[in-house]
Amino acid sequence: MVSERSLEVLRVIVQDYVASREPVGSKAIVERHAFGVSAATIRNDMAQLEEEELIAAPHTSSGRVPTDKGYRVFVDQLTELRPLTPAQRQAIETFLGEAVDLDDVLARTVRLLSQFTSQVALAQYPSFGSARVRHIEIVALGPTRLMTVLITDTGRVDQRLLDVATPIDDDALAEVRGRVNAELGGLALADVAAKLGTLPGAFPHENRDLVQAVTASLGEQVAANRQDRLVMAGAANLARTERDFRGSIYPVLEALEEQVTMLKLFGEMEIEVDAVRASIGHEHQASGLGEASVVATGYTTTGGGLAHLGVLGPTRMDYSNNMAAVRAVARYLTRLLGEDDR
Structure with a gap:
């Protein structure tokens, strides 16, 4: 059982590692964050986190990086999502509000979400099995x-x-x-x-x-x-984060190309409207995305059908920002499609 301070240490390790891509050591934590304790005490907390398999040492005598389990605990501990800036909210309303039909709306949605998150953005077309x-x-x-x-x-x-x-x-x-x-x-x-x-x-x-x-x-x-399908934007972002994949990014690219893989993963995440979920690394190992994370939520249309919207990237991602962006864009998408008679 990790202590409250150890959880706080985990939080700053995740944040610092996401920001720098460098393993995080106890000395850096003391220097950057106001814990009010010594580096030796932080090392004890880190030892506890490592024992619980929440962090790991990528190299001998290096700092520590979060594990998939550590990212999961970090995400589950998020009580508040970082709000979007007024400029980002205005961009959502302006850019999506100019769309002419559903195809245009979804194409604009993934382009905007990819820009906000620097990840691959994916939007599922509404389920037309129940459409009229x-x-x-x-x-x-x-x-x-x-x-x-x-x-x-x-x-x-x-x-x-x-x-x-x-x-x-x-x-x-x-x-x-x-x-x-x-x-x-x-x-x-x-x-x-x-x-x-x-x-x-x-x-x-x-x-x-x-x-x-x-x-x-x-x-x-x-x-x-009547066929389930996805629209995607931002695949080039994977190339920019290729170093975050210890093996190869090709399985991820193949999963994106094979839309059935992503649609199956969305379905397994049990996504609901306004509830943002994260599936991290080994949690979806069977899909070939063991080194990637997916952050997703649901949106609805005039007919009441539920569809999925989310981003995919390496496990080293800014979960707080990405979850807030996905939720905000999905909320606006639901409102836009619910009000629109197109």
Whole structure:
């Protein structure tokens, strides 16, 4: 059982090591922090921390660095997250507020979060398994070219271009548009495919080709939107922190490329809205990310679906800052998507 002072020593070791990347010794702790005790006393505290496997010596006669277990205790001891600066809060509102649709919102979100944290930022698209069709628009762009637009209640807007074999009749197109919205509006995406299969038979033979082209396009859009996927930014930050990975960063890059790995990890973290979680090093060893940490939370959309937002980087990261940034951006994202009818 470590003492309160030993926990405070652990806290400053984590903070100093994150800031400098240099092992932290007792003399440096006494010089930098007002403990009011001797270096010998701090060494005793460090010995206790080392016995509990919260810190370790990377080299003989060196200072100490936090272990994964030490980072975990540090994160669990965080009672308050460092607030974002007024400039950072303003940047969130301005940059995200200029987005034009969900794709743009999430792309801007990860770019901003990556800048705030200097880590890889990841945002999961809302779960479209429970999403419903809000509206479908079918627009003629030329004599034989159409655009189908699928809008869900989660804020997702998906556009697709298609060409038809015969010239488009405006009256026929209006009829198709009205019938499609009447039949599909309000349906869950999981139920749309079956309904699309019956639509062509409800139209006159002369419009059958047009209807089949439209329903095929919408079917592809629905299938694409039911897949869980991530948007990412800041992978170059991994190269800047490559020295923090004792082995190679390639397993981390592969995990990022294989989105299923990150989606599985997000799911295992049991993330909730407004509750920031950290998964550290060996805690997710099986995913190939044993030298990385993930800080994540949840956000919601108009349809109430939960999705994940977070950052990934080496275990030597500024947990307090990163957790505060992830939480603040997720809160604004929830508010933005909840208020927006896009």
